[in-house]
Amino acid sequence: MPVLSRGKHRSPKKGACFMELASFLAGEAWSDHPGCTHPLLASMARDVNDHVDDFARSRLVPLIPEVIGLHGDDPRVDAWIAREAALAALPVAASERQGVAAVGLLRCERMLNQLEGRPKHHLDPRTRARLDEVPLARDWARGFSALGWGSSTSFAKRSAPAIVHSAVSGIAAASVPNSDELLVDLLAHTITLCREWFAHEPVPLGEDLWRQTVRMTQR
Template sequence: MMPVLSRGKHRNAKRGACFMEMASYLAGEKWSDHPACTHGLLAAVARDVNDYVEDGARSRIVPLIPSVVGLTTDDPRADAWIAQEVALIALPIAPAPRQRVAAVGLVRCEEVLNDLEGRPTEAMRPEIRAALDAQPHARDWAYRFLRRGRSTSARSFNRRSAPVIARASVAGVAEALGEERDERLVGLLERVVVLCEERFPQAAMASSVVSAASPAERQRTRA
């Protein structure tokens, strides 16, 4: 019997599973909600979506689990890519406090990517500028906040800032008004998985091979 997805962390499969615990099982890893097979920030987004969606909607994220097995990279840009994607989704719909975090996140992610990719520090891609301009109150607050100073270290950003941006943005989507809450959360996870498949192409290829094998076969391979 396969465990049923539910909120939170589970000691073992008999007690149920969250999205990432199921991924650890499919990967043939030790049972964990922080498996090595998935990029850390992608896994954090998946855990949050798993916990925010209602029980009736959680089955809709099950088909995404094989996609995250092996979906990881050492590219230092990955955390900014993921955090920025989630912030873009949250900015138009999140409550004001979460909008502000999303707006700050968009600017900081762009600065980090500019630094890593050799662009001018103040450069901003049109799609990011348009998203910010569509929410002028959050944009202006973000620029005032950032004038106080910020770390320019990509390593520090990946370790500290990116998780805050991503998790606050997921929470903002969960707190948005309207009846489409679960639809938006499922769509958010789908978009982030697709982004990672596009940006981590070799990992995505490995993921498709791994997901084709059974858990028992993967355990034998690891042995």
């Protein structure tokens, strides 16, 4: 199996993270921000890659080919991805982080309501149930002054990546024995959802390319 490491790398000789290997397998220039994957999904993959330990990171490797080609311009996808991250973080994050996760979750809901023409305060049943599990964080988030409508462009560029990063770091720092497993599962689950949202099935990789990737990352 290819070997993943934390952070950004100039070349395969220096190491490789999840999205850098995705760029290589997609035939793009070496980069941790390749064009083959939706930017927010790629952001989640980088965050998960950097927050898990070496054993859990090895479990990410089979997911790399699956993100190639997962891209589209539906503005709802940013809110959908960010919502999955916040939903995963809210029940396990430390109490001081739960308010931030709840705010992020409500921002996702309001962006989706705006894009889909629903009332401002409508909540998806999953969101409502998850918020009801943490009433203090829920009530604090509802009073947060920054919960306006905003634009989908601003949400995609700033809010959604911040929500994902905060959720991943919150899960990583949570006082639970399986935080790495939760992060791997979050990324795998989100990739599966993105395949549905983009109506895309991964293209099988040739064995020669995979062997080349293994050789390239072995030290």
